[in-house]
Amino acid sequence: GDSVTQKQGQVTLSEDDFLFINCTYSTTTYPTLLWYVQYPGQGPQLLLKVTTANNKGISRGFEATYDKGTTSFHLQKASVQESDSAVYFCALVGSQGGRALIFGTGTTVSVSP
């Protein structure tokens, strides 16, 4: 079945550092891949969407791209701020129909000033 794997459980950075988070996916169809962000005390919210049509998504200074050859997609930001401290989830639109997303286990990003 469809799956996403997010191996980085925790990333610790300083302000102005470069952020890179990676996910791998497995699906039988053309993937639509998403990044959600969860700020402390809140529910997750959609950050970016990447499809095979656009290969890239950009929002709020974050950029997401995917690599069909390695079935991976990643999220990056050139210069993080303390306000970027959050949990980042990758997600895959399932190929089985319905309206369920398949979420990764999340990466906690902590940015110190």
Add this chain to the structure above:
Amino acid sequence: DMKVTQMPRYLIKRMGENVLLECGQDMSHETMYWYRQDPGLGLQLIYISYDVDSNSEGDIPKGYRVSRKKREHFSLILDSAKTNQTSVYFCASSRDIYEQYFGPGTRLTVL
């Protein structure tokens, strides 16, 4: 203003007690979800509802049931709560498959 609300925000129950978690949305979304979030496990789908009285099991439905009698309202029920159901529960709604709008969560502790 697009909003998903959850009540209560915090709840402490004893093992064996019944639990009712309530969720509301003001966007007229057909699809609603219940998830639980545990450290290291991410978001696990409990139930999905496609509209009133049209509910489907998610990945971990055991020990839970749901009720949706109005489009804007979706309830999660734990009959005889267990300690391993201690978690943070999130409700979400969506118009399409990509963007789910999440509520602020309910932190449930079962003693």
